[in-house]
Amino acid sequence: MDKLKIFLLLAALICAGVVLARSAQDNPDQMTIDATRQQSRPPRGRGPFPGSPSPGHTAGLPIRLQLLMLTHELRPDGTTAVDFVVTNISTKPIKLPSSVVLLNSPMEALTLWITSDGIKDQYFGDGKSGPLVKIEIVGTSAELDGSSDDQKSLYSLAPNKSIRVHAFSPELIAGAHTFTAHAEFAHITNTTEVIGTADSDVVTTTLSTPSPKSR
Numbered sequence: 001m002d003k004l005k006i007f008l009l010l011a012a013l014i015c016a017g018v019v020l021a022r023s024a025q026d027n028p029d030q031m032t033i034d035a036t037r038q039q040s041r042p043p044r045g046r047g048p049f050p051g052s053p054s055p056g057h058t059a060g061l062p063i064r065l066q067l068l069m070l071t072h073e074l075r076p077d078g079t080t081a082v083d084f085v086v087t088n089i090s091t092k093p094i095k096l097p098s099s100v101v102l103l104n105s106p107m108e109a110l111t112l113w114i115t116s117d118g119i120k121d122q123y124f125g126d127g128k129s130g131p132l133v134k135i136e137i138v139g140t141s142a143e144l145d146g147s148s149d150d151q152k153s154l155y156s157l158a159p160n161k162s163i164r165v166h167a168f169s170p171e172l173i174a175g176a177h178t179f180t181a182h183a184e185f186a187h188i189t190n191t192t193e194v195i196g197t198a199d200s201d202v203v204t205t206t207l208s209t210p211s212p213k214s215r
Contacts (some may be wrong), residue, residue, distance in 0.1 A: 001179050031098075031155065032164045035112075036081075036143035038100045049138050051182030051200045052117050060185065060196025062090035067181035067200045077122060078171035082141065084112045084181055086198075087162040096163070096185070097146030099153035104167070106189040107147040112165060113140040118177030119170050120208065139166035176206040 054196050057063055064155075065086040074080050095158045097110045115138075124131035142165050144152040157163060181200035 014138060016026060030162050030164055032166065033098060033100060033144065034166045035100050035111045035144070036166050036168055038167075039102065040140055041102065041143060049184070051113075051180070051184075053115075053180055053202065055201045056201055057085070057198035058196045059091075060194075061183065061198050062094065062196075063087060063183070063198050064089050065181050065183050065198040066199040067179060067203050068205060069179065069205045072206060074174060074210055075168075078173075079168040080172060080207065082114065082167055082169050082181075084142065084164070084165040084167060084183070085162050086110075086157070086183065088159050091157050091159055093156045095146075095154050095156050097144040097153060098125060098155035098163070099145045099150070100142075101145070101153075102143065103145040103147050103150070103153065107145050107153075108185070108187050108195075109146075110144040111140055111184045111186070112142045112144075112167065113138060113167055113182050114179055115182065116169075116172070116177050116179040118172045118179070119174065120173050122171075127139065139170040141169060162187075174207050174209045176204065179203045181193055188189050 027193075055065075057065070064087040066087070068083040068085065070081040070083060086096070097108050122135040122137065124135050144165070148154075153164065180202050183198040185195045185197070187195060
């Protein structure tokens with residue numbers, strides 16, 4: 001009788017192991033892209049680029065965009081670590097650019113950036129020949145490029161699956177601020193043809209200056 005109980009227990013454990021293994025296969029790890037060392041393209045001028053403060057997406061980019069503020073302490077250069085989470089909310093896979101190596105056109109690009117009342121203003125001028133002039137630019141946090149000539153630079157994002165992109169914010173000022181993430185999916189040749197855009201929910205957080213140990 002004891003041997004029978006042991007046999008049944010082992011059989012149950014084996015079945016449970018099969019179920020767990022199958023669940024792991026059905027839920028693969030989320031793809032993570034590190035763009036923290038990326039050499040970014042020159043910042044773009046203002047206009048339609050900053051995006052909308054309201055969450056949502058256009059038809060050409062059926063994703064849910066989420067912004068994660070990973071720390072409340074600014075780095076010595078005034079930036080902070082952030083994650084952009086891109087989730088496919090359509091019923092079909094979406095082929096998205098995934099290379100942190102910037103490609104030459106023609107190619108497709110997924111550009112990620114942040115708008116906030118906490119972004120530090122940038123000024124131009126030497127302070128001697130006249131007053132400083134505020135520069136109206138939008139700094140991007142990451143740009144993922146892809147080309148049909150290099151299939152490794154494209155990633156097929158399945159429905160309900162996500163990509164997480166590690167990046168840095170633009171230079172910020174300490175205090176309580178609101179932040180919104182934005183994404184633009186575009187085809188770039190000699191000109192930029194926007195395929196779709198997305199905007200995240202607003203995130204509110206309080207940022208502190210770097211501690212003496214981090215300087």
